[in-house]
Amino acid sequence: MRRRPRALAVCTAAMAMALRRIQSTDAALLREIYTDAIENQARGLYSEEQIQAWISLAWLPGVLDRWFREGDGWISGEGAAFAVRQPEDRLALLYSRACASRQGHGTALVKRIECDAHADGVRQLHAEASLLSRPLLERCGWRCSRVEAFAVGGVPFERHLMERQLHN
Secondary structure, X not given: OOOOOHHHHHHHHHOOOOEEEOOHHHHHHHHHHHXXXXXXXOEOOEOHHHHXXXXXXXXXXXXXXXXXXXXXXXXXXXXXEEEEEOOOOEEEEEEEOHHHOOOOHHHHHHHHHHHHHHHOOOOEXXXXXXXXXXXXXXXXXXXXXXXXXXXXXXXXXEEEEEEEEOOO
16 A cells, blocks of 8 residues: 655645635634634633733734735634735734634644645744644644743733744
């Protein structure tokens, strides 16, 4: 029996979940998923002040628009979750509605983004992960290189700088 190359096997598994490319008409849906993910999953990990600052980014003009417009991304299910790669070596956004959490949407999206990057000749992906996405990325083989402080509207946060080597 012939063995499939590992990259092909991973890409095939990622395609088992119903994914579709993000379209220019999806901006409102992406904002809904983004806010739902934060409002309904961040409590206990972030303060109320941090949650409100983070959510505000969805509605500020231009903040998410460039990623939605210029990024390469996928939506899982009927608007359950999404991921955007922008630029080509960065997982810029990864969000899942609370009702779709822990159902494989995030894993399928991460694997799809990895496969796309690999097909584009990218050797390493990076991301700035929240406390929500770090465990998922680690389960997918990403590693944290360091933790970095930053602020959103003057509210302090920490993000986890993550990396993933893509193999041939």
